[in-house]
Amino acid sequence: MSILHDRERLLAQIRAQMFEKRYIHTLGVAESARILAQRFGADLDKAEMAGLLHDYCKCWEIDRQRQVLIRHDYPAELLEADKELYHAFAGAIVVQQELGMEDPEILQAIRYHTTGRVDMTLLEKVVCLADYIEPNRAFPGVEELRQLAEQDLDKALAQALGGTIHLLIGQRKQVYPLTLLAYNDIIKKLGGVTW
Amino acid sequence: MSILHDRERLLAQIRAQMFEKRYIHTLGVAESARILAQRFGADLDKAEMAGLLHDYCKCWEIDRQRQVLIRHDYPAELLEADKELYHAFAGAIVVQQELGMEDPEILQAIRYHTTGRVDMTLLEKVVCLADYIEPNRAFPGVEELRQLAEQDLDKALAQALGGTIHLLIGQRKQVYPLTLLAYNDIIKKLGGVTW
Numbered sequence: 001m002s003i004l005h006d007r008e009r010l011l012a013q014i015r016a017q018m019f020e021k022r023y024i025h026t027l028g029v030a031e032s033a034r035i036l037a038q039r040f041g042a043d044l045d046k047a048e049m050a051g052l053l054h055d056y057c058k059c060w061e062i063d064r065q066r067q068v069l070i071r072h073d074y075p076a077e078l079l080e081a082d083k084e085l086y087h088a089f090a091g092a093i094v095v096q097q098e099l100g101m102e103d104p105e106i107l108q109a110i111r112y113h114t115t116g117r118v119d120m121t122l123l124e125k126v127v128c129l130a131d132y133i134e135p136n137r138a139f140p141g142v143e144e145l146r147q148l149a150e151q152d153l154d155k156a157l158a159q160a161l162g163g164t165i166h167l168l169i170g171q172r173k174q175v176y177p178l179t180l181l182a183y184n185d186i187i188k189k190l191g192g193v194t195w
Numbered sequence: 196m197s198i199l200h201d202r203e204r205l206l207a208q209i210r211a212q213m214f215e216k217r218y219i220h221t222l223g224v225a226e227s228a229r230i231l232a233q234r235f236g237a238d239l240d241k242a243e244m245a246g247l248l249h250d251y252c253k254c255w256e257i258d259r260q261r262q263v264l265i266r267h268d269y270p271a272e273l274l275e276a277d278k279e280l281y282h283a284f285a286g287a288i289v290v291q292q293e294l295g296m297e298d299p300e301i302l303q304a305i306r307y308h309t310t311g312r313v314d315m316t317l318l319e320k321v322v323c324l325a326d327y328i329e330p331n332r333a334f335p336g337v338e339e340l341r342q343l344a345e346q347d348l349d350k351a352l353a354q355a356l357g358g359t360i361h362l363l364i365g366q367r368k369q370v371y372p373l374t375l376l377a378y379n380d381i382i383k384k385l386g387g388v389t390w
Contacts, residue, residue, distance in 0.1 A: 165360065165364060165370075166361055166364055169357040169360060169361055169378070170361075172353065172357075172382060172389045172390070173382065174379040174382050174383060175360075175375055175378070175379060177372065177375060177376065177379070180372060180375045181372065183364070183369075183370070184370060184372070187367060187368065187369050188369060190367075194367045
């Protein structure tokens with residue numbers, strides 16, 4: 001039986017890739033992704049699976065993550081960006097190769113869970129937002145975000161991505177352009193609706 | 196004699212394009228641009244001239260600004276962006292055609308004074324920053340920005356552009372991508388130096 005269909009083995013495999021705190025976060029994202037999927041009409045099982053796998057190689061040495069990206073010809077633009085972004089793109093490759101995950105929707109949800117992108121799918125939005133609001137998260141504004149996520153996926157995601165941009169600028173850090181484009185895209189589609 | 200060399204006629208011509216408040220702002224930008232040019236080694240006369248001309252068609256009807264851009268094949272991306280951005284790109288065209296301004300450095304400083312861009316020239320930085328800190332400006336943080344501009348052009352400009360991005364996100368508005376790229380570029384070149 002594939003590890004993807006053997007929950008106990010899968011959890012043990014995921015657990016072995018990361019520190020305990022990251023594993024607890026992972027379970028939180030899977031749970032929140034499932035709840036958001038139910039609320040907004042995404043596939044529940046895919047959302048939970050993407051949540052379980054989203055940070056698969058987050059705790060790997062940065063150089064190991066980088067090597068995955070280099071082997072797959074990722075552009076220099078990404079390799080020169082904040083190293084915190086590597087794990088999402090590398091993770092989508094690794095779970096396909098090592099665990100046999102072939103579902104393109106789940107792979108894209110893993111790939112874009114940190115940066116976002118233009119034209120995010122429903123599943124991508126659910127996983128990206130779950131990563132912000134899972135129960136173990138504690139940052140200024142997270143309660144407001146959770147309340148917004150009760151009502152409106154797009155508004156909550158725009159607020160979450162906007163918050164990330166705001167935070168990076170406050171720290172005098174670069175902002176990965178895809179994240180701004182993701183934010184702009186959602187704002188544009190909200191068409192002047194504000195909150 | 197070209198109007199560009201007849202200060203009295205030039206000022207009257209600029210004055211005729213705009214409301215009084217905008218004209219007072221224009222004189223402030225010209226003055227601040229000259230001071231910043233002196234401080235950071237740009238051409239004083241070009242900085243002042245770019246300051247005088249930077250908002251030449253800011254008070255024109257939006258449709259008149261848009262027509263200038265359409266006649267010059269500006270991309271749909273700009274035409275779909277915030278209309279507040281039109282005047283800078285249209286202004287560079289208009290002052291060339293109507294006033295005979297042919298200096299490419301001055302034209303670029305006008306063109307990019309609102310959005311910024313990657314690899315801004317010294318003159319572009321001076322005019323862009325002068326637009327933020329001229330004496331008539333009053334917004335939260337402007338005093339801090341003026342103090343930073345006493346010391347470091349790049350830090351002040353990164354802070355100014357970052358402030359604009361922050362403000363737009365707080366208003367749930369789209370951010371023109373060039374502005375983020377301009378901010379990222381300066382942060383990157385500052386190479387981890389913070390303030």
